[in-house]
Amino acid sequence: xxxxVQKFDPSLLMEGVKxxxxxxxxxxxxxxxxxxxxxxxxxxFFKVKETGYSNREYKxxxxxxxxxVMSDVATKKVQEFLAKYEHETWGNSLPQASETLKExxxxxxxxxxxxxxxxxxxxxxxxxxRQ
Numbered sequence: 001x002x003x004x005v006q007k008f009d010p011s012l013l014m015e016g017v018k019x020x021x022x023x024x025x026x027x028x029x030x031x032x033x034x035x036x037x038x039x040x041x042x043x044x045f046f047k048v049k050e051t052g053y054s055n056r057e058y059k060x061x062x063x064x065x066x067x068x069v070m071s072d073v074a075t076k077k078v079q080e081f082l083a084k085y086e087h088e089t090w091g092n093s094l095p096q097a098s099e100t101l102k103e104x105x106x107x108x109x110x111x112x113x114x115x116x117x118x119x120x121x122x123x124x125x126x127x128x129x130r131q
Contacts, residue, residue, distance in 0.1 A: 044061070045060065045061050045062055046060050046061075047060055047061075048060045048063075049061075051064070084100055085100055085101045085104075087101070
């Protein structure tokens with residue numbers, strides 16, 4: 001057995017007192033009232049409420065929480081995706097395309113070309129027929 005002297009730490013004493021007070025007060029709440037308090041908080045969390053003043057949006061705290069979490073996840077995923085196409089090399093004061101981006105552009109060049117010029121060519125043909 002050691003007779004080592006421990007330094008008195010008032011914060012540990014206060015934590016013990018806080019825990020004891022919390023336990024005592026929670027035990028004073030009747031079970032029915034405790035269940036009702038929990039149910040009210042649950043209902044309030046999922047209840048759809050008006051969130052905007054001018055646009056009259058109606059969302060629950062749960063919907064807002066899910067939207068924020070999903071927004072964070074989506075942002076992270078998009079940043080990870082775009083990182084594959086980043087390239088640090090510059091030439092003539094312009095960023096150079098990464099090899100991954102070049103391969104993607106070459107693979108889809110016919111669709112890109114068609115999408116960019118189809119309306120212009122169709123309009124030209126239409127104008128030639130009408131003149």
